[in-house]
């Protein structure tokens with residue numbers, strides 16, 4: 118038995134998986150400055166503080182404008198390598214055993230960077246982190262939903278050569294006005310090629326988009342999913358089919374998807390029996406990595422150690438790991454719990 122442990126330390130130490138994380142959203146101002154310097158790119162901001170100052174947004178589009186500007190500095194394979202290595206070090210230090218990482222190739226190929234530069238840089242960092250830190254990873258390639266389906270199709274073709282290194286395809290960027298139906302064909306092709314599918318849905322967009330993602334894109338998980346609660350039948354279907362939601366509390370707060378964390382629907386989702394997980398989304402922009410998300414939501418919603426255990430367990434169950442790997446990580450989680458809970 119472990120002696121006295123605070124709920125905060127329990128959260129920090131608990132083994133967990135992260136399933137909703139945009140690698141471009143982990144770009145900390147310090148690293149941005151360093152990479153801009155070595156690529157001789159002139160930043161508008163003169164200091165790290167000024168970059169952080171510019172992180173003021175009140176909706177998804179305002180955020181995306183800043184996020185794409187930051188991502189525009191990434192040029193060489195080493196840039197993607199350094200970005201990914203920094204995130205994985207942070208994640209491992211927060212007891213993340215496994216992370217499924219989104220990347221947005223179109224943000225880079227659209228300005229002349231090769232697809233291979235992006236994937237190889239990320240992939241090498243993942244392989245090295247596995248060796249050095251023991252952290253396991255998966256990659257999810259997102260299509261930008263504000264671009265057209267032809268562009269997504271070209272990106273899928275690029276990805277076919279990396280089929281064994283990319284677990285799934287997803288859908289991100291500006292949600293409203295860009296419903297899942299727009300990407301039906303490219304998702305069909307992706308599934309035929311053996312990719313799993315996920316999609317952002319119900320973040321700013323309506324429950325209807327979540328339904329479309331399920332029915333037309335046949336997704337295995339919904340990223341965010343907040344608005345699924347507006348449609349009782351839809352939520353029932355997600356519960357019945359055990360479709361996970363990858364919820365991102367601090368992101369929702371910063372992008373004003375919720376007015377306050379006290380009003381975040383996470384607790385309601387858990388009480389209804391949805392398979393929810395807690396994730397950081399774009400931690401460099403939203404004020405916290407995965408543990409800060411767990412800590413903030415625990416405080417705001419008065420979650421118990423049993424709730425935290427449930428969230429961590431869900432994170433492994435909702436992952437794209439093989440069953441044997443899930444069992445391994447669940448065993449480590451169990452071992453942690455056996456030592457005692459607050």
Ligand code: HPA
Nearest residue numbers: 139289290291317398399
């Ligand atoms: N939503 C949509 N697109 C994104 C996000 C998000 O939270 N983060 C990075 N791209």
Ligand code: ZN
Nearest residue numbers: 139289340398
């Ligand atoms: Zn996201």
